Amino acid sequence: MKKFWKISLGVVLALIVIGGAGAYHERHNVRKVLLVHQHYHKKNVLSTNQIKLNLRPAISTKNTTATNKITAGYRQQLAQLTPGVAHAKVIVNPYETSPLSGLILVKTQAATKVKLTVHGDTPKTTLTKYLPKYRTNHAIGVLGLYANRTNRVTLTFTKKNGQKTYATYTMRTGKAPKEIGKNTLKTSHPKKMALGKGNNRLTFAVSSQGITYGLDAQGKIRWYSTNLISHVFKRLANNHLLILTKISASEHKYNALRETDFYGRVYRQYNFEGKFPTRQDHNKLETNTVIHHDAIELPNHNLLLTVDDGSSKYVEDTMIEIDYKTAKIVKVIDLKRILPKSAYTQYTGTKRPDGKIDWFHQNSMVYDAKKDELIVSGRNQDMIFAINYKTTNLKWILASPDKLPKHYQQYLLQPTTQNYRYNGGQHAVNIIPQQTKGDTIGLEFYDNNVPVTRGKTKQSKKWSAGEIVSINQLEHTVTKTWSFGKTLGQRNFTNIVGSSYAVGRNNTLIGFGYASNGKRSEFVEVNRKTNQIVFDVNRTHFKHGDWSYRAQRMALYPGSASVDLNEITTK
Template structure:
């Protein structure tokens, strides 16, 4: 430890990270702290691996253009500790992050859900993704361009949809990486269709003739219990964003395909108008989550203003919630329609649907759901309130009684100023606060991320302006940098 090896940006794509390696005479466990500029902005992690004599310390959360102070603490089995402070110099932020002006108007750090190492990821629609602390300071970014997809896996790795050539329009390179930028796996998709063999990029002859997809995993990516991933894709036909594929995480082979045209009434998609790209975007699936309790999936369809649940093995519909009148559904579907309780809002163009308390002893017939309701009437939304506000909403579904009840919401009081016609996210925190991304505020001129308590009091408010073309905050996540399940091992 008298002369450790320190490498800032060890893999060339994560300039605000570092790798520190050294050895000790005795077996020690190691933790570190990146010293913050203000209270509650230090990042502290314990290196997984227990007591060892050889140490690899993955450091994340450095400040840009700064000589950072990083305290390394070693503790032996007797509880004795030693500390050494290292200096780590970083460079300036790249232009597409530097030009995104961040303004924090509220940061009640004692009430925010930030713990000892949490940052807010600004998952952008394009360009470099980055993460900020409670002061709005950038503490991590990836030089790979990403689009829509940044998901943290159970092992602490992250999945980023990127592209090899930043000048290309096509995002078809899915990376399993970590916050240091180390790549563990890479899945390359064909640019001509997303209904392909992800490992080899081979599609059908019919698909090869179709117009290329610029974003092969267009909105969401989910890790299944068997560690395969479920992705929202297009099938290469004139219909788009209405298909899901399960990909084997070891081989890259597609092992399951779900075509929503085969599950929903033909009247929904057969006469839907084509868009300017010549494609029929009748469903526009923008979210999927897996229910561990009954092995089902829930999905969000923006363009039908609809959420629904499917048995994952059989694709059998379990329930549907939509503003579409019951009488307009074919009789065979009416048994699946949830009835809203008094005061429960109809979703409109919603985003970011996911289950709360998933797998933690919750009953499969009693589900709590969080989503971001854009509140825009696309096909079946509420015409009276459409465009007046957007909000985060929590619902309770009782599938035995086939009812849905709105249990919490925030955003209506902000009015039209925070209305967003597209994108957005809501994420419940461990302390019951909710982090809300009004991603397309003022028609994309800014993204506004707000953290509120259950009573609706704002404890964090940051605005991102002047983002480069289309680099809005598609979603905002509050996540640990890094999780307790993450272990760095250069030998593997």
């Protein structure tokens, strides 16, 4: 039977190729047949080729073409300017999706370098950026404007002989969207916060499904995107952003993975169709969100994505690596091939309206390049584990031994901490480089403390916490080195979502995303040595379902503030 399926699938795929562009309708019907009649590797586990066929990402050039056209217009405007700071062209929201950004086009008679100052309400909310390259044609990107006010931006031009010229420009912005909700500052000690050089690191509230925005040290909105974003908001090695958004505003699902920047320029976009069989009727196809919680960049710049693989039965238990340039799927990791069969065939922890089984619910991952290991977090198994990325062989498991088959207990890390409390429903697993050396890994994560499958204690659901553990891979041990959240109690317990990231200066930023049963999100920066809270913002009055999935501290200007108007993106 397996041989028959392999031959059948091969013949059908060959027909698709041979048919060419003129047989689109026939190919569409063939694809529908292949989606409805899934090809399995073994019972409950789809074949790798079937998963690739189900997902089929494609590069879209629609938005790159549109923003390239805008860029070409600015390049032409700059070329036509008369030299002199008084003749500058000032643009607010230059790429039409980032209302608190701007662009200043200006020519100088002599080559100058530039210092950019975006004036804030306080010294610690005044943002600065140095552009050290000497030039006469300047396209200066401005980030960190306030909403609903006339902002002051000063450029300091310095010639090679040290002579300085100053020019101050104004930029008027509109109101921030009401969907953001209300952000109430509870605590702020800017001198103790990790704000970075030029104070241009903001606290970004990453949306579950809505508006993602950035706050300064006083809790004021200094950036947001009008693109609706779901879960994924990451910085790439080239300092661009990777976001998960909608293919079009009218779409219900988030099936566009976009490489963009804080100004809204689009460099690349991958679209996913997401039509999968329903659980109730395998002959019926419905559109699903393909990428659900996370996406990371690998050292080769390919993207590793958490996906639904198109199964009619299981969700959120597969990863795919796609080629950065072509969108081709080059690797599939199905967790049903790695973890115990009983974990997915006997799972009863949660229910979904569509009837599909969310037995693992992968919500984050981090790649360790030195060891070629991938560390994965799954909420519904209360489990963090590591695999060799090349072979996908298990290395270790951090979880309570409850309901774990005997064969898998050899991978369990043994606690050295007395009365060790295992993670429950955890999120946002990440490696701390400063605490990782040799066989020891410094691992941070957000512990929701809500056991779904294993590890229930009397302390469960009493609080949630940011946690750091030290893992000795050689000795197969785990030691808890820091935890914060217990003192905040039930008020900051979060059944779902959340994050905890070290941000510098011995501080950790914790996102209590689903506090008060989803009515609040709270962002708390705490010093790990003193446990003093140095920043605390409470978010309320937002739309149900748009709680803050993660809180991230990110620099607005990771590279240069110059906008390269000569760069035209082709894909």
